[in-house]
Amino acid sequence: MARCVKDESTVWTAGDTPSVCEDSSARIFGPVLSRRLGRSLGVDVVPPKTCTYDCIYCESGPTTRLTAERFSPYSIAAILEELEYHLAMISPPPEVITLSGSGEPTLNRDIGKLIQRIQQLAALPVAVITNGSLLNFENVRNTLIHADLVLPSLDAATAEVFSRINRPHPSLRLDQIVAGLEEFRREFAGQMWLEILLVAGINDSTQEVEALQEVIARLGPERVQVNTVDRPPSIPSAGPVSEARLTEIAEYFGKAAEVISCFDSATVSNRSSEHLAKTIAEMVRRRPCTERQVSEALGVELAAISRLLESMIGHGQVGRKYHQGKYFYFIGPGDEMME
Numbered sequence: 599m600a601r602c603v604k605d606e607s608t609v610w611t612a613g614d615t616p617s618v619c620e621d622s623s624a625r626i627f628g629p630v631l632s633r634r635l636g637r638s639l640g641v642d643v644v645p646p647k648t649c650t651y652d653c654i655y656c657e658s659g660p661t662t663r664l665t666a667e668r669f670s671p672y673s674i675a676a677i678l679e680e681l682e683y684h685l686a687m688i689s690p691p692p693e694v695i696t697l698s699g700s701g702e703p704t705l706n707r708d709i710g711k712l713i714q715r716i717q718q719l720a721a722l723p724v725a726v727i728t729n730g731s732l733l734n735f736e737n738v739r740n741t742l743i744h745a746d747l748v749l750p751s752l753d754a755a756t757a758e759v760f761s762r763i764n765r766p767h768p769s770l771r772l773d774q775i776v777a778g779l780e781e782f783r784r785e786f787a788g789q790m791w792l793e794i795l796l797v798a799g800i801n802d803s804t805q806e807v808e809a810l811q812e813v814i815a816r817l818g819p820e821r822v823q824v825n826t827v828d829r830p831p832s833i834p835s836a837g838p839v840s841e842a843r844l845t846e847i848a849e850y851f852g853k854a855a856e857v858i859s860c861f862d863s864a865t866v867s868n869r870s871s872e873h874l875a876k877t878i879a880e881m882v883r884r885r886p887c888t889e890r891q892v893s894e895a896l897g898v899e900l901a902a903i904s905r906l907l908e909s910m911i912g913h914g915q916v917g918r919k920y921h922q923g924k925y926f927y928f929i930g931p932g933d934e935m936m937e
């Protein structure tokens with residue numbers, strides 16, 4: 599596979615910007631039943647695992663390319679071609695196209711152009727899931743302004759907790775990130791849904807929650823989505839917060855706050871097993887999942903997913919690992935993640 603970067607464990611600095619990578623590996627995944635967005639077709643716009651953070655709870659494993667330098671990893675034409683192909687195959691169509699994946703999407707410096715081209719291609723809303731770390735840069739805000747929905751995350755309101763939970767690139771400062779979120783909020787006409795991910799013993803103290811409450815009151819997002827760890831985290835000790843505490847914390851954040859809960863899914867998809875197997879492979883390549891998580895995300899009966907996963911194991915297409923009382927299916931780094 600063509601390489602987009604210099605090595606597997608690099609902290610990039612200014613001037614280290616890699617060139618366009620014409621790697622044709624799949625960048626489109628799903629549609630999945632996203633807990634936050636409904637039936638969403640995902641577009642992965644940076645190579646795994648390229649991020650401005652190395653969050654202790656990350657479901658995609660440790661960040662191997664920690665950078666705050668934006669770059670052009672893929673050709674827009676290639677992404678659009680791949681997207682058009684998937685849209686033609688999928689019935690019923692997705693409800694939203696989401697730019698996210700296994701890294702920070704605003705690191706892709708072509709993301710603004712991409713959002714606009716996708717809007718021309720498909721009459722569907724375009725959402726961007728971002729950690730918000732680059733929103734203090736005007737050029738980044740200007741690119742996201744075209745999206746219909748932006749879902750930034752903010753897990754901490756104090757520098758110490760920010761550094762413990764998100765382990766950011768050394769050039770990033772929390773006060774500047776919060777200022778960027780506030781500026782973007784003023785400029786952006788679409789919806790902003792803020793996600794707060796809580797890790798037990800790290801950012802769930804009353805002191806931190808009250809500090810977050812102040813920032814949220816200034817931001818005034820349409821929704822505040824309170825979440826916790828529910829898949830194998832990058833750092834095994836990053837544990838979930840209890841449901842009761844999540845509910846209690848959500849109350850601090852006002853009427854816009856909700857605790858994200860799992861989908862209750864019983865819909866059977868009409869996709870072929872081959873297409874489904876491909877979708878599952880793309881899904882577990884990004885983050886290990888249990889059978890139930892695959893079933894809920896794809897809206898396919900659990901029994902059908904179990905049979906398909908067994909067959910994929912038999913063909914060596916996915917691996918399976920026992921972790922904290924559950925079996926997780928994975929491809930690639932999922933193995934290391936659960937050691």
Ligand code: SF4
Pocket residue numbers: 649650651652653655656657658661699700701702729
């Ligand atoms: S959780 Fe998101 S922001 Fe954090 S390291 Fe993973 S991809 Fe990056």
